[in-house]
Amino acid sequence: MDEDRLILRTAAELAEAGEEFVLITVTRTQGSTPRAAGTKMIWRPHPADAPARESAALPNSSFGTIGGGQFEHLVLEAARECLRKRTHLTERFVLGAEAEQCCGGVMEVFLEYHGSPARVVIFGAGHVAQSLSQILAPTPLAVSIVDDRPEWNSAERYPGAQRITDWSQGIDAATSQPESTLALVMTCSHDTDFKILRGLLRETLPAFTGLIGSKSKRACLFGRLIAAGIDESLVRRVRCPIGVGDTGKEPHAVAISVAAQLLLEARALSRTALPADARSAKA
Incomplete structure (x- = not known):
């Protein structure tokens, strides 16, 4: 089973279990980028961090990758904001100094919040x-x-x-x-x-x-x-x-x-x- 299918199956399992998570999808790329449009990953709060909703990601809190490194760290910061605000976000990243990359490409990412059912x-x-x-x-x-x-x-x-x-x-x-x-x-x-x-x-x-x-x-x-x-x-x-x-x-x-x-x-x-x-x- 390919990576995207595994991620979608994992998302379905998390939703069925009533867990909060953010489904992250690369929607558009321009220039040199580490992953292509359509690449997906999942971020969810570690159980120990869920009440605070502020701490850094811990092991096993994400599944898949959209590029790794400082760029992915910035994306996961946006995912935490989705969780805090219970909202969806569209973010645009220039792969320059802040992302600690020099390829200069651009990646647009859609972060889709999935909450626990009422x-x-x-x-x-x-x-x-x-x-x-x-x-x-x-x-x-x-x-x-x-x-x-x-x-x-x-x-x-x-x-x-x-x-x-x-x-x-x-x-x-x-x-x-x-x-x-x-x-x-x-x-x-x-x-x-x-x-x-x-x-x-x-x-x-x-x-x-x-x-x-x-x-x-x-x-x-x-x-x-x-x-x-x-x-x-x-x-x-x-x-x-x-x-x-x-x-x-x-x-x-x-x-x-x-x-x-x-x-x-x-x-x-x-x-x-x-x-x-x-x-x-x-x-």
Whole structure:
């Protein structure tokens, strides 16, 4: 199998596994260059570096090559920018002093960001959560259910979802990839809701955090969170009530409303990966 086919197969495997990576393609060349147009490589963050998104590439973080040396180092710096901004980039490199090459050619490179698929972490395995899990099953959203009650958080009730039976593990799951996580808090207890929110409201707050309930519940829990020392700006990012429009209080109707909101939020997340303007030439 040739190099490009191997790279495309690797990209498909990474996408299937839900890993973040950048697919780099040489789109145009001029003059003397180390690789031809169409050459591809993959860069992905090393697991130890993914939270920081700033460090240099480590071994096994790339697959293939578009030329090596300082030129490729500059390209991988651009790949890290793609990761930080969750965007695509087109870069033009002059193979001169900055690239530590003297061939003088020009290479244009397209860097295509591929993000982790959005996932929903639902705290509480009650009636709304069960209906919501069923509604979301055929969508691209991966669902995790967090509840410490085995009779509620069972394979029979949630056949297609990941089930987590420890609240702390659920919080860790929701904050490990915050930029692609939609968290919902709908436990059977307001005290448990408070504890979950207190755990979620940190620097790695999920992209969307929703709390089921009324405006009076929101006022009560938000007040408790602020009194507990949680920064008010973080508390105010929690959406409550949740759902699209007034669909009534029947669990399945509420679930439909919330599912619509989640799909809209997930769509908004995917639109953060929009092509950026081509950069000026690098000398």
